[in-house]
Amino acid sequence: MLGTAKLRVAILDRPGGADSPLFVNLPSYVELQRLLPEAISTLDPRTEVMLIRGGFWTDMESLLDLAPALKWIHVNMAGLDQIDLQFLEHRGVMLTDSRGVLDIAIAEFVLGAVLQWSKGLHVSVLDTQQHRWVPREPLANRSVTTLVLGAGGIGTRCARALKRAGFGAVAGFRRQPLHLDPIFDEYVSAEKLPERIGDFDVVVACLPAAPSTEGFINRHLLERLRRAAVFVNVGRGSTVDQVALADVLAARPASLAVLDVTAPEPLPGDHPLLSTRNVVISPHMAGETVERHDSFTALFIDNLQRYCDGTPLKNCSVPS
Template identity: 30%
Template sequence: MSDARRPKILVALRPSGAEPPGLRDKVDGLAELGFVTDASEITAEWEDAEAVFVWNFRSTVVPDAARRLSALRWVHVAAVGVDASLSDEVRDRGIRFTNSRGVTAESMAEFALSFMLAFAKELPRFGADKTARVWRPVETRMLSGARLVIVGMGEVSRQLARRAHALGMSVTGVGRRARVAPVEHFDRVVVQDDLHEVLATADYVMLATPLTEQTAGMFGSAEFAAMPTDAVLVNVGRGPVIREDALLDALRSGLIRGAALDVVPKEPLAPEHELWDMPNVILTPHISSDFQGWEDAMVDLFVENLRRWTEGEPLRNIVDLEMGYAPLDT
């Protein structure tokens, strides 16, 4: 492809301004790249950009600059969640979106599994005992035979179900639609209307849903009340899926045993926030997807999709703009 025909692609960087590792070399003449951290940095010469690579998944460059980017045809987000890049105007224009589904799924599934193991084997208690220099043996629980409910049926959920099933857990999935055919590693899959019924059976509940208009605040007081008091909530998806006031009430009152949270509604979590001091809470700073080499893998997926886009081939991970995520085939 000659320089005159190379498409212009804006890269929406994180606030630090650091470029995606190896991006310039890997693009290698497929496109002309421009780098910005917010919409105000887009100059007139870049208003004809045909694509945006959203390296910072929290960036609002696309909706903020949509009117100026009249030639925009494709947006690729270096994450699974694309909510920050969407707006009514973007949807109405029919701009094609792709995401990075699958790149971090195994890491996030391992994180969710480690959270469940930590609660089963009382690791927070033993950590506190070590700090206090207290030798206090206790009986711990088995994951084998435990009941896991996974809310969301994406790639992370499939990877966790495979691992949980191998450990002898029973696994129930909650999805948007009923499945006639069995889904591998799930004992059964129910629809959202059956959520409370299956929550009542759970030892562990894992949330792995995208953040959409339908899922924002979907897990609140009624859902916590439906869970057994001995159950643990795990969230590696998006923080705003949970209503924070309901979560805090459930943890304070003992309505649930505890929670393991890689995400919270407002990040970073404020130093004075109550969650820091709750002994029945495990917190990590939104890093379940950050395995060694994850950034390189994100870049590789974008470059593969860029090659497909320039050559007119089908793109990977096309996002349904109404649903707000890239659905799996089954």
């Protein structure tokens, strides 16, 4: 414990960021400074702990120039592809992230996206706009099979959500097959992926951004999707050949793509995906529930207590 010493904690907030009442009950030895990006120059140089409430600030070198006493940074995001982890490790600064906080909400989004296709709701929207009434036969959940690309934390949550809703077999692909959760009915290897991707009604992409995943879902894979399938991307837009996806969807009117992520965000107005009838694009908000602010804060405060007690922190991306 810190005893009577003050622990200087800074919150770098995003413009318009919602507050959380959980900050009210911080220990008396915590001295809190809150500031927006435009006031970053006023950061107390004695700051030891920094909470970054949003993915807007990734210039860790400038941050440490302003606060050389920093020992621990926590970020309210899971994807860390824009943060120089090696730099923080070299400087001896711990980094913790918020992976897991949004997993359930993202899985619920994926379930809704799949149902939008399997129950024909996307077609009903278009028919309504055109004043058409065309009866169809939706698919039963139990008859729908799924492949999850990137079967880590979020991918596993997606598999559980689909299984709870009565969907059929769910297969998983990940780089480390020994870590595949038992919820998956089978493992699909990278070598088998081109010949197996067409076996599934649903393909859910949860791949992170990394050099190894850049364009991973390429034209070769996309052209092997079923003639009637739904492709859902809640990972990163950079993992998909988006022009190839537009071409594939144009040739498969019974298919649907639901994209919560694109590259770039938003897409330019002349991008072919925007003129493809069977594409739904949401503004990178699959996990952005109203309740997320308190969930993010609860994780940080739990870790803050651990930090003060000298016990291991949760979600360490760069350990001490």
